[in-house]
Amino acid sequence: MTVIVRDLRPEARADVEAFARVRHLALPYMVSTPDSVAHAIAQAHPDAHYRPLVAELDGEIIGTAQVGIAHDSPEPGQGYLNVYVHPQRTRHGAGSLLVRVAEEHLAAQGATKLFTWVLDEPANRSFAERHGYRPSRSAHFLRLDLANSTLPPLQTPPPGVELRTAADYADDPRPMFALDAEATADEPSDIAVEFTDYEAWIAETWKHPLLDLELTSVVLVDGRPAAFSAAYTDGATRYASAMTGTARAFRGRGLAKLAKNDSLHRARAAGYTEAFTGNDAGNDPMLAINKSFGYEICATEVRHARQLG
Structure with missing residues (x-):
């Protein structure tokens, strides 16, 4: 039995479905579908040099890797590779082979530092360290039993504050782009992100197949979008x-919690039964908000980095 690594064939539906299935089995705390996998490939920015890889054992896809350059970071030369192997198909060498091919691709594109997320489990961390990666910050996955939880009651917004949805900006999403760019720039991360390309944001984010505009809640202050909670769904039972985030000028007023509570209520009314989210382990304000909704930590990832050369 020999493992081979090859490029995912986006035109082959079986490839796309297998990629999504392996990722779900290895990381069930994230909402992913074959359509979202295909979208990531089709809409990847050319400067990202995005290359999804699969590891195949006797014709079965048992491993995946998302590989690319952080093109939207102000610091050049940063690459990423996130490798996942089917939990029942480990110890065949698929992970190591995926890492090797991914690193060769990123080095050829000029990457000088590589980042990867690794589940905070002994085997996973040991695997990363054997390949030269060293741990840095951590992040939590959180889950909420949306069908059976007791959400905070919906509140009437204070004077000058209004609740809307992202669907109200379908004809002109630019205000949402500005808000998302400002909030994302302040997210705790090893890789700084700057959204400057509106058309790329439209293609990659606004038209993402998982984004539900009707469930994405937006808080307006004096008519200006000030906070939002973006909703991903699988179209069945899972919501994420x-x-x-909140614009800098409006932080500390509870607007993010207002937006998220509204979105969660909308999601439950729409029939979604399971909610997920993720937080940097040091993001105490957002962790406190999620705890107030009843979210519980279900897994932790640790980011690892390796300097090339």
């Missing part, structure tokens, strides 16, 4: 908070 893709991003919750």
Whole structure:
């Protein structure tokens, strides 16, 4: 039995479905579908040099890797590779082979530092360290039993504050782009991100197949979008908070919690039964908000980095 690594074939539906299935089995705390996998490939920015890889054992896809350059970071030369192997198909060498091919690709594109997320489990961390990666910051996955939880009651917004949805900006999403760019720039991360390309944001983010505009809540202050909670769904039972943020001028007023509570209520009314989110382990304000909704930590990832050369 020999493992081979090859490029995912986006035109082959079986490849895309297998990629999504392996990722779900290895990381069930994230909402992913074959359509979202295909979208990531089709809409990847050319400067990202995005290359999804699969590891195949006797014709079965048992491993995946998302590989690319952090093109939207102001610091050049940063690459990423996130490798996942089917939990029942480990110890065949798929992970190591995926890492090797990914690193060769990123080095050829000029990457000088590589980042990867690793589940905070002894075997996973040991694997990363054997390949030369060293741990840095951590982040939590959180889960909420949305069908059976007791959410905080919906509140009437104070004077000058209004609740809307992202669907109200379908004809002109630029205000949402500005808000998302400002909030994302302040997210705790090893890789700084700057959204400057509106058309790329439209293609990659606004038109993402998981984004539900009707469930994405937006808080307006005096008519200006000030906070939001973006909703991803699988179209069946799973809902995820893709991003919750507030413009700098309006922080400390509880607007992010207002937006997220509204989105969660909308999601439950729409029939979603399970909610997920993720937080940097040092993001105490957002962790406190999620705890108030009843979210519980279900897994932790640790970011690892390796300097090339």
